[in-house]
Amino acid sequence: MDVLNLMRRHGIQPTPQRLAVAEHVLSARAHLTADRVWERVRRKCPTVSRATVYNTLNLLVKKGLLRTQILKEGTVVFDSHVEAHHHFVDVQTGRIYDIPWNAIRVSGHAALRGFDVREYQVILRGRRRAK
Amino acid sequence: MDVLNLMRRHGIQPTPQRLAVAEHVLSARAHLTADRVWERVRRKCPTVSRATVYNTLNLLVKKGLLRTQILKEGTVVFDSHVEAHHHFVDVQTGRIYDIPWNAIRVSGHAALRGFDVREYQVILRGRRRAK
DNA sequence: TGGCGGAATAGACTATGTCTAAAACACGAC
DNA sequence: GTCGTGTTTTAGACATAGTCTATTCCGCCA
Numbered sequence: 001m002d003v004l005n006l007m008r009r010h011g012i013q014p015t016p017q018r019l020a021v022a023e024h025v026l027s028a029r030a031h032l033t034a035d036r037v038w039e040r041v042r043r044k045c046p047t048v049s050r051a052t053v054y055n056t057l058n059l060l061v062k063k064g065l066l067r068t069q070i071l072k073e074g075t076v077v078f079d080s081h082v083e084a085h086h087h088f089v090d091v092q093t094g095r096i097y098d099i100p101w102n103a104i105r106v107s108g109h110a111a112l113r114g115f116d117v118r119e120y121q122v123i124l125r126g127r128r129r130a131k
Numbered sequence: 132m133d134v135l136n137l138m139r140r141h142g143i144q145p146t147p148q149r150l151a152v153a154e155h156v157l158s159a160r161a162h163l164t165a166d167r168v169w170e171r172v173r174r175k176c177p178t179v180s181r182a183t184v185y186n187t188l189n190l191l192v193k194k195g196l197l198r199t200q201i202l203k204e205g206t207v208v209f210d211s212h213v214e215a216h217h218h219f220v221d222v223q224t225g226r227i228y229d230i231p232w233n234a235i236r237v238s239g240h241a242a243l244r245g246f247d248v249r250e251y252q253v254i255l256r257g258r259r260r261a262k
Numbered sequence: 263t264g265g266c267g268g269a270a271t272a273g274a275c276t277a278t279g280t281c282t283a284a285a286a287c288a289c290g291a292c
Numbered sequence: 293g294t295c296g297t298g299t300t301t302t303a304g305a306c307a308t309a310g311t312c313t314a315t316t317c318c319g320c321c322a
Contacts, residue, residue: 015269015318035309049271054310073199073207074278075309088246103243106253108235115219115228118257122237126249146287146300166278180302185279205309206278 010063020045021056025066031077031096071096071123086122099124141194151176152187156197162208162227202227202254217253228259 003023007014012022020041025032032040038053057078060066068076071089077096086099104122134154138145143153151172156163163171169184188209191197199207202220208227217230235253 013268017270033309047271049273051272051311052270055270068204070201070204073201074205076204088243088248091249097246099243099246104237104239106235106237109253109255112219112230112234112255114260115230115255116258116260117219117255118222120253120255122240122251122253124240124243124246124248124251127247129245129247144299148301164278178302180304182280182303183301186300 006065010065012059012063012065017045017048017052018056018059020048021053022060022065025057025060025078026080028080031069031071031079033072033075033077035075037078069096084119084121086124088124088126088128090128091125092127095128097128137196141196143190143194143196148176148179148183149187149190151179152184153191153196156188156191156209157211159211162200162202162210164203164206164208166206168209200227215250215252217255219255219257219259221259222256223258226259230255 003026004014004019006026007018007022012018021037024041025037034054034057035050037057038048038050041048041053057066061068061078064082065080067079067082069079069087071077071087072094079098081098083101085101086104088097088099089095090097099122106120106122109117109120134157135145135150137157138149138153143149152168155172156168165185165188166181168188169179169181172179172184188197192199192209195213196211198210198213200210200218202208202218203225210229212229214232216232217235219228219230220226221228230253237251237253240248240251
């Protein structure tokens with residue numbers, strides 16, 4: 001995937017630091033926290049500052065390349081899967097799994113009086129099974 | 132409601148501090164953060180320490196009188212409504228509303244291969260209407 | 263070469279939450 | 293009553309997440 005062009009097409013001025021962050025976070029299949037991204041990007045590019053990582057992640061969110069999800073205590077995680085979907089959280093490991101939108105059906109949300117629902121998702125918690 | 136007996140029945144040694152915390156958080160219809168509880172309890176009982184409020188809230192959770200919910204960035208909120216239900220978050224005000232379990236139906240979660248789902252809820256985001 | 267504007271940097275700052283060591287307290291044995 | 297043991301409370305240190313600010317850096321254009 002050509003992250004450089006992806007960035008340009010979304011109106012993001014590419015810089016080496018931004019590219020390093022974007023490449024890491026967009027290719028990660030896990031749901032990373034900002035500091036975890038910083039940790040990893042620094043391995044390739046040890047001079048990158050924490051502020052730049054935070055700024056870049058927030059920029060990627062604003063430009064629609066990334067979404068934030070509130071699934072863990074105390075921290076936001078970044079999800080490169082930007083289309084609507086659900087989440088499963090393993091209560092032991094903390095690991096987060098994407099659940100395809102069509103795997104679960106929700107009904108009744110449209111009939112709620114007094115609430116203008118713009119988006120929703122199901123959050124499931126439990127244990128991942130061997131298979 | 133007799134919070135004192137409620138605590139005793141749940142195996143919590145009552146103390147003045149614990150009682151003050153429990154009375155506040157159990158009667159609140161809003162979803163409070165720990166520091167918000169501290170703030171309020173201190174108005175009645177100015178010597179209570181932050182650690183005690185945190186300890187008490189965690190104890191109430193452990194004993195099943197309270198639940199934590201992960202709905203806002205950066206902080207946990209405490210919910211005195213311990214039975215299963217869903218949540219609506221107003222994206223402007225940040226206010227959280229409980230949605231009764233029966234108002235929304237979810238299907239398909241039992242058929243997920245490889246996931247042992249212990250609990251789930253729907254999180255809705257949007258705007259509360261005047262109504 | 264000089265200047266301009268955006269980006270990156272270090273570090274300060276705030277907030278949430280946990281932990282630790284010491285003091286306070288409750289309660290039973292004597 | 294006094295002592296000793298347990299548990300609770302307390303203040304403050306610590307850890308982590310996240311934002312902000314002031315300065316430096318860098319690319320680009322005249």
